[in-house]
Amino acid sequence: MSLSAISAQPVVVVKSTTLAQSAVMILEGERQVFSVTLQNQSIETPVDLLLFSFQDSTQGPLQTAILNRDATPAELYEYELVLAKRQALRRRKVDEGQRYIPPGETRTFEFEILGKPGLTSGTIQIDYAHLGVPQNEIKDQFHTRQVCLDLAVTVNASVELARIDILPVQGDVPQPLWRSIGAEQEEPDTPLDSDKYCLLMMDLRNAWPSNMEVRLEADNRFSIEEHILPGNTNRVIFPVPRVYLEDPHAFIPAINPSRQRQFVVSTSKITPETERANREAFWFREKIIDSLKASWKTLSGPARAGTVELRGMRLTPRQIEAVKIDEVGIEIAVEPTSPGSSDDNFSAQENSICVDDFVQIRVRLTNRTTKPIYPTLRLMPALAHRPLNVALDFTRKFAWNGTLQQTLPLLGAHATTEVCIGATALCRGEFELMASVEETRLWVDEEAAKEGAARQRSDTQSMMDALLGAKERRVWHSRHKCLVRVRD
The missing domain is CATH 2.60.40.10 (Immunoglobulins)
Incomplete structure (x- = not known):
C-alpha cells in the first residue's frame, strides 16, 4: 500500500x-x-x-x-x-x-x-x-x-398570473389614453399608430394577505401601476408591441452546450403542421416575454418586493394572429380622381364619396421579408353589414375598371409596390374593401440551387423537410377593412 x-x-x-x-x-x-x-x-x-x-x-x-x-x-x-x-x-x-x-x-x-x-x-x-x-x-x-x-x-404565493389573453387594437387609440400609460410623442394631438400594438389582458391575483402594487412595463416606453387587495383578482389591459419574426419556424435551441446537436429526431410522432405551430408559438412567446417587465411590492406590513413570473403564459393560434406582423403588409385607400386631391391617404380607413363619382382604389403592398416573392393580388369588395350571401351580390351596385385579381411582377426584399384600380359606386350605402395576396409560385435562389446541384443533398436537410413539411405557397389577408360610405 x-x-x-x-x-x-x-x-x-x-x-x-x-x-x-x-x-x-x-x-x-x-x-x-x-x-x-x-x-x-x-x-x-x-x-x-x-x-x-x-x-x-x-x-x-x-x-x-x-x-x-x-x-x-x-x-x-x-x-x-x-x-x-x-x-x-x-x-x-x-x-x-x-x-x-x-x-x-x-x-x-x-x-x-x-x-x-x-x-x-x-x-x-x-x-x-x-x-x-x-x-x-x-x-x-x-x-x-x-x-x-x-x-x-x-x-x-405572492402575485399569480391567473389568465392571459391578447386582443387586436381596433381603430386608433386616443392620445390621452396613451399618455395615461406613459406614452409620449412629438405631436400630442395625433393618435399613435395602433397597427404596431396589440392589447395584452392579464388577470393578476394577490395571494398574499397584504396590499400589493404591481407595476407593468412594456417596450421600455409604457408603464402602468395596479393596486390589488388581498385575495382579489384584478384585470389589467396593457398595450404591447406587435412582433415580426423573419423565421418563426426556426429551430428551438438548447441552453446546455452538451445538448447542442445539428439535428435531433423527435421521439413523438407529430405532423409538420403541429411542429410549425409549436415553434411559432415558442418564438412569439419569447418575444413578448422579452418586451415585458412585471414587478410587485407590498404596501402594508414588512416591505417586500419581487417579480411576477410571466413564463407561465401560453399562446393560442388566435392570440398569435393578434400579435404577429405579417410578412406582407396590405394597405387600401380610396382616393378621388379630381385634380388637386391628396395622393397620400393610406392612413384613412373610412372614405365618403358620392354616387357615380369616379375614384381610385389604391393598394400598397410591402414585402417585409429578406427574400423576393411572386404576388397575386385579389381585391374583394362587399356590401357592409350584410350576410355573406348578400354581401357578395354587388355587381349591380359597384363597378370597377379592369380585373379584381392581378398577377404582379416579382416584389423584391423590403420593397413596396402599388396597384390602382378605377371604380365607381352605382348606389348609396356602405361598401367594404379587403384584399389578399397569394404567392403565385415559390421563389428559388438560383445561385443556391446551382451550388446544391453540384453537391449531394444532405440527410440533415431531408430530415428537416420531413419534420416541417415541404414549403408551400403562402396567403396574406389585409387586417383592416377600408370602409367606403356612398351618399347621393
Whole structure:
C-alpha cells in the first residue's frame, strides 16, 4: 500500500449567519440577501482557495424532466432555463480578493435566495484548501475539505398570473389614453399608430394577505401601476408591441452546450403542421416575454418586493394572429380622381364619396421579408353589414375598371409596390374593401440551387423537410377593412 502525504490543511467552520436557525420565509419572485460568516480555526494555515456550489430541492425534478425522452424542445428549453439562469441560491459578486481567510480570522460572504415554487430546502457547499501558490500555477492534483450549510425554505404565493389573453387594437387609440400609460410623442394631438400594438389582458391575483402594487412595463416606453387587495383578482389591459419574426419556424435551441446537436429526431410522432405551430408559438412567446417587465411590492406590513413570473403564459393560434406582423403588409385607400386631391391617404380607413363619382382604389403592398416573392393580388369588395350571401351580390351596385385579381411582377426584399384600380359606386350605402395576396409560385435562389446541384443533398436537410413539411405557397389577408360610405 502506498500513501501520499499532503501539506497541512486548514479547518473552516460556519460561525454564524444572518438567518434565524438557518431558515427563511420568502415569497414567489422575491429575492432576499443573507450573509454567512466563515471562521478559519487553524492557527498557522491560511485558506487561499474557496469554491462555492449550491443545491436545492428544485434541481432534482428538473434534471429528471430533462432526461425524459418524450419532452418537447420547448419544454426542454424551459427546464434548462430555470435550472441554469434562475438558480434558487447564488453568491453575490464581490471582490475575488476576499477568497482568503488568514489563520484564526473570519470572512463574511453574501448570498442571494430566490423564491421559486417547490423550493423547500437548499444547501451551500463550500470547498476550501491551502494551496500555497496561485491557482493558475497548479498543475498536479490537489485536495480540498468541505463544509456545508443546510437551509430550510418556505415559499409562499405572492402575485399569480391567473389568465392571459391578447386582443387586436381596433381603430386608433386616443392620445390621452396613451399618455395615461406613459406614452409620449412629438405631436400630442395625433393618435399613435395602433397597427404596431396589440392589447395584452392579464388577470393578476394577490395571494398574499397584504396590499400589493404591481407595476407593468412594456417596450421600455409604457408603464402602468395596479393596486390589488388581498385575495382579489384584478384585470389589467396593457398595450404591447406587435412582433415580426423573419423565421418563426426556426429551430428551438438548447441552453446546455452538451445538448447542442445539428439535428435531433423527435421521439413523438407529430405532423409538420403541429411542429410549425409549436415553434411559432415558442418564438412569439419569447418575444413578448422579452418586451415585458412585471414587478410587485407590498404596501402594508414588512416591505417586500419581487417579480411576477410571466413564463407561465401560453399562446393560442388566435392570440398569435393578434400579435404577429405579417410578412406582407396590405394597405387600401380610396382616393378621388379630381385634380388637386391628396395622393397620400393610406392612413384613412373610412372614405365618403358620392354616387357615380369616379375614384381610385389604391393598394400598397410591402414585402417585409429578406427574400423576393411572386404576388397575386385579389381585391374583394362587399356590401357592409350584410350576410355573406348578400354581401357578395354587388355587381349591380359597384363597378370597377379592369380585373379584381392581378398577377404582379416579382416584389423584391423590403420593397413596396402599388396597384390602382378605377371604380365607381352605382348606389348609396356602405361598401367594404379587403384584399389578399397569394404567392403565385415559390421563389428559388438560383445561385443556391446551382451550388446544391453540384453537391449531394444532405440527410440533415431531408430530415428537416420531413419534420416541417415541404414549403408551400403562402396567403396574406389585409387586417383592416377600408370602409367606403356612398351618399347621393
